[in-house]
Amino acid sequence: MLQTEYIKITEDEAGDAALRRAASHLRAGELVVFPTETVYGLGGDGTNAEAAKRIYAAKGRPSDNPLIIHIASPEDAEKYAYTNKTYEKLAKAFMPGPLTVILPRREIIPPSTTGGLDSVAIRCPAHPVARRLIELCGIPIAAPSANLSGKPSPTCAEHVREDLDGRVSMILDGGESEIGLESTIVKIDGERLTLLRPGAVTYDALCMVCEHVTIADAVTHRLAENERPLSPGMKYRHYAPSAPLVLLAGERDHQLAFLKAAQKKEKCAILCYEEEMPYLDGERLLCVGSANDLPTQAHKLFHALRDADTTDADIIYAHLPPMEGLGLALYNRMIRAAAHTVLQL
Ligand code: TXA
Ligand code: MG
Numbered sequence: 448m449l450q451t452e453y454i455k456i457t458e459d460e461a462g463d464a465a466l467r468r469a470a471s472h473l474r475a476g477e478l479v480v481f482p483t484e485t486v487y488g489l490g491g492d493g494t495n496a497e498a499a500k501r502i503y504a505a506k507g508r509p510s511d512n513p514l515i516i517h518i519a520s521p522e523d524a525e526k527y528a529y530t531n532k533t534y535e536k537l538a539k540a541f542m543p544g545p546l547t548v549i550l551p552r553r554e555i556i557p558p559s560t561t562g563g564l565d566s567v568a569i570r571c572p573a574h575p576v577a578r579r580l581i582e583l584c585g586i587p588i589a590a591p592s593a594n595l596s597g598k599p600s601p602t603c604a605e606h607v608r609e610d611l612d613g614r615v616s617m618i619l620d621g622g623e624s625e626i627g628l629e630s631t632i633v634k635i636d637g638e639r640l641t642l643l644r645p646g647a648v649t650y651d652a653l654c655m656v657c658e659h660v661t662i663a664d665a666v667t668h669r670l671a672e673n674e675r676p677l678s679p680g681m682k683y684r685h686y687a688p689s690a691p692l693v694l695l696a697g698e699r700d701h702q703l704a705f706l707k708a709a710q711k712k713e714k715c716a717i718l719c720y721e722e723e724m725p726y727l728d729g730e731r732l733l734c735v736g737s738a739n740d741l742p743t744q745a746h747k748l749f750h751a752l753r754d755a756d757t758t759d760a761d762i763i764y765a766h767l768p769p770m771e772g773l774g775l776a777l778y779n780r781m782i783r784a785a786a787h788t789v790l791q792l
Contacts, residue, residue, distance in 0.1 A: 527567060605786045716733065735747045
């Protein structure tokens, strides 16, 4: 067990001194959790094979699931990967920000960081604490989401503490993650993009910059047995709450009527919309925001799922999100958490 140090990062000298200490931990091969605008990251030296092993051990993650390399500025990608024109276009449009790109890997990134792959995932986060930390390190930071394998990604330092206390040297508290869902991941092949994981950089936004964008099947569908995923992370069972999660589809009125009836006959937790609150019993009721407010729903989803798990519910209900815009990212996370269980009403 490590003695984990917690620090609220403030925008003053004390904050900067803490970031300098965090940077020296990272350079020494130790692990530091840091905030990003998507979710918190569990960071280690991206050029150090030992640090990668420590990350996998701390997270309890299989070591063939590759890590994302975080850089301080988009131009740094060329040091760790072979970039091209398409990368430059994406960088100009979306970086720093919630976009991760997959490119051919340079030797300086060890295979143990990329799960043995010849490619590497690169991201330049927008969060000021993350950027300052990477700058101070002078090395790229390899980081998966800072949850234990099988839990939802953490969107606040308290959730990180629940999962990783005693497993990392430092946890930097930068408040709540603004976006709340992990970054969009695209694989770049020449001029073509494959969307591997939807996020706040939407499919439509990618299409404005690149002509050829394909959505990988695994984003919306279950992988067939024996099917080889484009991204190793797609094959792992993702977060599943201890009570089964069931997604409701169909007319909104029918969904609300179903939920009202369900509350009378079973111990259910409900991820509901703000507009439904007056009509539902307050017990085990978790509001995820207004029905049309997808950014708020994204911001609150993982928090709500963690909260639902702490109730005594036998079953959890939530609305199936639309597949458009940011809805696709919500859809992708929820359909996996629900093991594709959808009730058509
Ligand atoms: O928002 C985010 O992306 C957060 C923050 C911390 O940056 N990170 C994150 O990392 O969500 P993680 O490890 O939980 O998810 C990364 C995903 C995994 O599913 C992994 O399989 C995929 O990216 N990935 C990483 N490198 C890859 C590669 N070379 N080829 C294909 N997929 C890759
Ligand atoms: Mg993750």
